[in-house]
Every structure is written in structure tokens, then in C-alpha cells.
Amino acid sequence: MDPEIPKLSFDLVIVGAGVAGCVLASRISHARPHLRILLLEAGVDKDDRVLPTLGIMGGFDSNLEWNYRSVPQARGFGGEVVNLTSGKIVGGGSAVNYQTFTRGPAVDYDQWAELVQDPRWSWSSLLPYFKKSETWFPSADLRERGLPTTDLHGHDGPIKVSHATNSGRPRNYPLREKSRRFHELRGCQHALDINGGNPEGYAEAFNSTYEGLRSYAAGYGLGENVTLWTRSLVEKIVVEQGAAKGVVVLRSVGDTDTHERFYVEASKEVILSAGAQSSPKILLLSGIGPTAELARHQIAPILDLPVGRNYADHPAIFTYWAIDLPNAVLGDGEMQGPDLDWTAGLPYDWISFAPADQGTRELARQFLPADQYQRYSAEGKLQVEAFTVYTSVDTCTRTPLAPGWPGKRVFSIAHILVDPVSRGTVTLRSADPADPPILDPNLLASPVDRSALYECVRSCARAIQAVEGLNAVEWGVDDALREDWSDEAIESRARKMGAGTVFHPSGTCAMGQVVDGDCRVLGIQGLRVVDAGVIPIPLAAHYQAPMYGVAERAAEIVLGEV
Ligand SMILES: Cc1cc2nc3c(=O)[nH]c(=O)nc-3n(C[C@H](O)[C@H](O)[C@H](O)COP(=O)(O)OP(=O)(O)OC[C@H]3O[C@@H](n4cnc5c(N)ncnc54)[C@H](O)[C@@H]3O)c2cc1C
Incomplete structure (x- = not known):
């Protein structure tokens, strides 16, 4: 280490105060008050905009996000880049996300x-x-x-999880019954509780919100033995003789743009919780990753591991629908009243998960290796998700919003591929820690993925137009396209109307490949990764609920050793 750099010492250094970082710092600090813990976060500590439920939502290039873009994506994306943002503030993604709270199917775990x-x-x-x-x-x-599934839920944890019919504010949305009918016409049965391990069907969505306030990872209280440094970017891990010794961090001086570099020693261990895009970047910058990749950037290799491989995300396509019913969508009527509060949560009520259609399953049998096909087609596996949102949202923002959005009497359908088989890569742009990584999620590269998602779009279009009394007409497309639901026409919609992902990167430091079952980096002592990067196969979920559980589990594993 450069002897000029000031040196500090802690017992435990946690990199990234997102979902996993906050859970770990909270649980470990309270259970081990004698440990000196440093929690390092590149973003700011707080911002009042994130507190109300709909106060801020990521995807719109705010200063609370890593506003990353992909490399050009082929197929449905016509060679365009897509938005791959993530949170950059204490709370990480949970501070800027849409608050959908789904655990996913038991079979995935x-x-x-x-x-x-x-x-x-x-x-x-x-x-x-x-x-x-x-x-x-x-x-x-x-x-x-009579609360038949109450045993499957928590009743005193830090994250408040509610539904549109019980979120501390009246939210009886006017399109509720029509939206329910939409899911039924898609062939979905009512599911009792989609967070109970079998989410197949439709049910009222779960959200991390209550009384109009976002409930997020910053709500995990930190013990007094935690030192939190914000606006502090970890550049690399220092590894000596096969063991992590500490980290190099560039810290902002006060509120200025001046920075100071520190070397922070960790006497017990370093835990990387910088998220599925940044943890692999830090490992690569530290010399841990594919040898050829390190050589390309003249980084001294320490260990050859498939860091940054196995990158998965959930591709999404949005369609937009115009209706004549007054006061039925956000922006059309009063924002708050005795029966309705549009500001109390994401304006939706039902959400559905389903297996891929039969045609896609047949393609999967042809294209996937036998073991992967076995997993794909196993009992309980779910490939697609859909829900209506009572406003026009374009979270992907590859195109400017059309005049009039967010709109009068236009609602959206989100179609999401939650079990993609395509995998991409996170690699380095350069050896400079200030440079963003190169993100290639390789979205919809497999014909299996295209088939599953496009058929979901088609079935939703059929269903929404069949809902009695809704008279939904697709909005934002010209007449020629409106009747055309071929693959090419769906790809044309995706290019024009916004498509991308729902910001669920995973798998880049996969368990079994980069970390072991204790989340320890294979072959390196005193170094773990605990974030969505360790999830080895996609989960049919939105990733905050899984990450709270995974981090709670990991905290207990760490506590067994410190
Ligand atoms: C716009 C958006 C919408 C989403 N919507 C939903 C949703 O509705 N429901 C849902 O379940 N999930 C949603 N997600 C995903 C969910 O929030 C993430 O899956 C989850 O936050 C991942 O947790 P994590 O601990 O892996 O990483 P994160 O929560 O992303 O935390 C990583 C932290 O590390 C910090 N960091 C990164 N690099 C460094 C560095 N070099 N030095 C120091 N700190 C660093 C980051 O700033 C961040 O605070 C959404 C995400 C986004 C961005």
C-alpha cells in the first residue's frame, strides 16, 4: 500500500449501504456491540424525496442513482441501449424502487x-x-x-409490507374489478397469497409501503458501533497472501467535490454489498476475476474466478391502453379523497405470475441443455409476470415521454420475463474505478426468452381488449400496428414505446461459482459478497424481498464466525 495514504482500522468493513449492507450492518452491530464496523456508501445518507411512497422512483436519471446504460442490445431492442439504473443512497435500490414486494416461488430457492x-x-x-x-x-x-397464511409472514420486522386494501390510506381504485377480470381472462386463477411459496395465479400485490411512506432498508437501525461514511467510493480490496486485508476508499471531504483517499484495514473481514453491478467491478479492480479480462486492463491477477459472468436481469415490455372512463387513472381525477388516495402507493392492485405457454416450453426443450430444461419446466416454475398500472409509466426512458404523459385515461400493462435463460456479462471499461462498468445483460438473446415474453404480451393484449365495459384501445401506436401482434410488431412497439428491464440484476458473483454457501469468495480469506450478485439462478420475484431474506440469513452466518 502507498505509505502516503492515511490508514484506519476497523474489525469489519461493509461496502455498500443498500438492502444487504443495511441488514448486515444492523444485525451484526446489535449482536456484537464490541465490534468496530465501518459501513461505506458511495451515495448520500438521506434525501427527503425518497420518503413518500411515490416521492421518487428510479429510472429517471436522478442524482440518487447510478444512471448506467447497457451496451446496445439486439433483438427486441433494435440495437439500442437500455436503462440499467440502481440506487445510490443509504438504502440502495430500496430507496428508489417501486416497492413491489414479492418473494418468488419456493421451487426457485x-x-x-x-x-x-x-x-x-x-x-x-x-x-x-x-x-x-x-x-x-x-x-x-x-x-x-381469517388470515389462513399468517404463519408465513412476519409481524415485527423493520420493513412494512402492505396491500392496496390495507396500506393505511384508502385505495379502492376504480378499475379494480376490471383489472381483476383482465387477469382471469388471461387464464389466471385467484391465488391465496403470492408470497407463500406458490405465486402462480393473480392476487393482490404486496408493497413495501405504509401510510403513504416508503419502508426501506435505511429503517434497519444501526448499532452505535457502526461508523457510516457516505459519499465514499470503494475503489478496490487489498488482498495479500490470499487474504483480504482492507479496502481503498475515496471519500468526499464534507459537501465539497474534493476527495481524500484512505486505506481502511479490516481485522476480521470485508463484506462486499455493492450490488450486482458494482461488486463484480470492485472484485475485478482488485485482481479477482477472469485472467484475460484482468490482462486487458493491466490489472495484476490474484485469482481466476468467473466474476461478472452469469449476469441476468428481468426484461420488460410496457404497453399502453386508452379508456373513456372518467377518474379512473392517476392524473385524471382528484389525487386524494375519502375513497381514494393515488399517492399512497404504486397505483395498482393485482399482480399475476404464470408459467410460459406451451409453445415456449417446447422451444425450451429443443434449445436448453437437459439439466437447464429440467429446472425450467419443473413443477411450480413461473416464467412471466403481468400487471396493470393505473397510469402511463415508462420506466425504461429510452425515448422521451410523448406529450401529455403521464396521462389522462391511459393505463399501462407491464409484461415481465421473470425466468430468463439468457445470460450476459459485467466487465471493466478501464482500470479506473471512476469509470462505470460495461453492462451487457444480453436481454432476450435466447429464442426461448423472446417466445415467453412476446406470448405474454399477446395474451395480455387479447385479455385487456376482452374485458367487458372497458373498451381499451391501444394507445401510442398507429392503426397499422394496433392489429398486429406478430413478434416483429411487438419488437417495434418495444423500440418505440419503451422496453428494458425492471432493474433486477443478479448472478454476477454467483454462489457456487464465485462465492461458497457462506458467501465467502472462493479461494480468498476474509472476503464475502452478500448482495443480489450471489443469486445463482433468476428468481420469479422482484428482488428486494429475496434480498432482505438472503441478507438476514447471511448476517446469521457471519455472526457464527465473528
Ligand atoms: C428503479 C428501480 C426500481 C426497482 N423496483 C423494484 C421493486 O418494485 N421491487 C423490488 O423488489 N425490487 C425493485 N428493484 C430492485 C431492488 O431494489 C434491488 O434488487 C435491491 O435493492 C438489491 O439489493 P442489493 O443489496 O443487492 O443492492 P443495492 O440495494 O443496489 O445496494 C448497493 C449499494 O452499494 C452502493 N455502492 C455501489 N458501489 C459502491 C462503491 N464502489 N463504494 C461504496 N458503495 C457502493 C450503492 O450506492 C448502493 O447503495 C428496483 C430497483 C431499481 C433501481
């Missing part, structure tokens, strides 16, 4: 556990940790049924 030969990552092993993170406000429907 069971396959994860089987893949890494470690039962601690199975559904039944993780369930207590999912519960530990949440305080649940059950939906009106589940209360009327």
Missing part, C-alpha cells in the same frame, strides 16, 4: 439450494428470514378469510 448443494438456501430454510425482515399488513381479502 429449492433449485438454488440443490445447485450449490447447500440446504440453507432452500425455501423452507429461508422462510424464517423472510419473516424476520417484515411487518405485514394483510389484505382485506385475507383478513376476511
